[in-house]
Amino acid sequence: MNDASLPSTRGCILVVDAQRNMRATTANLLRAEGYTVLEAVSGENALATLAKSGVDLMLTRLQMRPMDGLTLLKCALEVAPHLQVIVMTASGSIESAVETMRLGAYDYVTLPFKAGEMLHRVERATERARLQATVDLLAGELSERHGLSALVGRSPAMRELTSLLVRVARSDATVLVQGESGTGKELVARAVHAHSPRKNKPFVLANCAAVSEAQLELELFGHARGALTGAGRARRGLFKEADGGTLFLDEVTETTPAFQSKLLRTLQDGEVRRVGESAPLRVDVRIITATHRDIAREVREKRFRQDLYYCLNVVPLRVPPLxxxxxxxxxxxxxxxxxxxxxxxxxxxxxxxxxxxxxxxxxxxxxxxxxxxxxxxxxxxxxxxxxxxxFLLPLKPSRRGSSRRSSRPRSRTRASV
Structure with missing residues (x-):
């Protein structure tokens, strides 16, 4: 194994290949592009390197002995869960290479490779590694405060979600978060805000299903002093409270068409009109909405305004069920x-x-x-x-079939799972 003397801002790549000439050719190509490159002659050698070095991307030949590329992939992701992997394979083994992608590899290239194609794939993979590192940093900073560890994981669905989350957070695009109850939609919204340029401004939450339409309008838009019976003080409203920051509207599909019309007008104009006042107030708010319903079906069945749906669904984020x-x-x-x-x-x-x-x-x-x-x-x-x-699990069909099982094994010493 050869160690690079200086780290590179382009990323660190581990090249794994038992064939010295091919390994050296690949390594030299990547070093010429400014990457830090480490080399390993076997899967065992590669795992030892991963355990002590900060590698962003591993390039490995699929056909190796005694540890083949498929086994190396599985073991490498145990050592470094967010490692990006590109598999190099002979043209006759493409089906095996595709299988490695199902198991977590980022991409594959056929041998002998073309330099331009290899560099293009490497650049994409290292960019993904940088995005994942950003996600990991975000999760580490906020996991205790917001439970964001529920958003991270090795599963392909969560990798895709967190990568897209980081990219959309940098913009001001409106985000629609969809997912079943209990999946962590609010955590996704908080993560988008926390990684955005607005992170030092307020994050304000409104649950659209928790109050009546009239009360929701007052909470969001506010009211003037004396506008209501007993209203001795003016109320700013959540739009104004979130000014400069993010307003998260949870369960937005629970609102009525009349309220949806008012919300659409506010989003289009960037202004709110408090109850009891004639002059509008300008607001600078990033909108994130969420729902557990199939919002496209709600639109088709005329329960949710199509124009508002288009306004909210600029960037959709789907939170996968567990x-x-x-x-x-x-x-x-x-x-x-x-x-x-x-x-x-x-x-x-x-x-x-x-x-x-x-x-x-x-x-x-x-x-x-x-x-x-x-x-x-x-x-x-x-x-x-x-x-x-x-774990007192309720009686429910197994996810692997329709049979029902007891929620409690018969004894502690002979538990069956």
Missing amino acids: RERMEDVPALAEHFLRRANARSPRPKRLSDAAVKYLMAYSFPGNVRELENLVRRAAALAGSEELLPED
């Missing part, structure tokens, strides 16, 4: 258990059997349900190790 990213369950469960342990005089730990038990469940309540299950188990378990029977 059943679509079950590989994230162990990390999420550990995170929630650490939070529970911080408030408990008797710290608990998860058993392997408990993790397998949780991963066999469909989680209709998504991340919120998982958090509650872990907190309850930590509070009620009699021993320091959490076992399957400490």
Whole structure:
């Protein structure tokens, strides 16, 4: 293995190839473009390098011995979950290369490669690595305050979401967050705000389903003094409170067509008119909305205004349900258990059997349900190790079939998962 003497701002790339000439050719091409390049002669050598070096991208040949590229990919993502991987393969093994992408590789190139094509793919992969590093930094800064660890994970769906989240955060584009209840739509909205140029300005939340239409209008737009019975003081309204920052309208599809018309006018004009006042007030607000409903269906069935939908759906962000990213369950469960342990005089730990038990469940309540299950188990378990029977799962069909199973194994010593 050759170590680069100076780091590069373009990124660090690990080239893995048992064939010395091909490895050197690839490494020299990348060094000439300004990348820091490390070399490894085998999968085992590559894993040792990943464990001690900050690598952004790994280029690996698929056909290697004794550890092939597919095994290396799986092991590498265990060591460095956010590592980007490009697989190099002979033209006759493209089907195997496509399989590596399903397992987490970013891309593949056929050998012998063309220099221009290789550099193009490398540039895209290292850019993605930089975006992911930004996401990781954001999650580290805000995880305790907003629980943003629920947004990160190794699953392809979450990688796609977090990468798009960081890109859209830099703009002022209106964002529509869609996802089932309990998936963390508010956390996504907070992450967009926290990583935007408006992060030092207010983040204001309004739940459109929690109040009546009249009350919602007063909360959002405000009212003048004396405009209402008993209104001895003027009310600024949430639009004005969010001035310069972000206004998050949760469950926006629960509003009436009449209110939607007023909201559309406000968004188009950039002005609010408080109840009891004739002069409008200018506001500079970034709008993020969310819904658990199929908003396109709501539009088709005339329950939601089409013109408002187009105004809100500039950048759609879909938060995947937990059943679509079950590989994230162990990390999420550990995170929630650490939070529970911080408030408990008797710290608990998860058993392997408990993790397998949780991963066999469909989680209709998504991340919120998982958090509650872990907190309850930590509070009620009699021993320091959490076992399957400490998680009181309801009777629901397995996500792998329609059969129903008992929520409680028969004994602690012979738990079945």
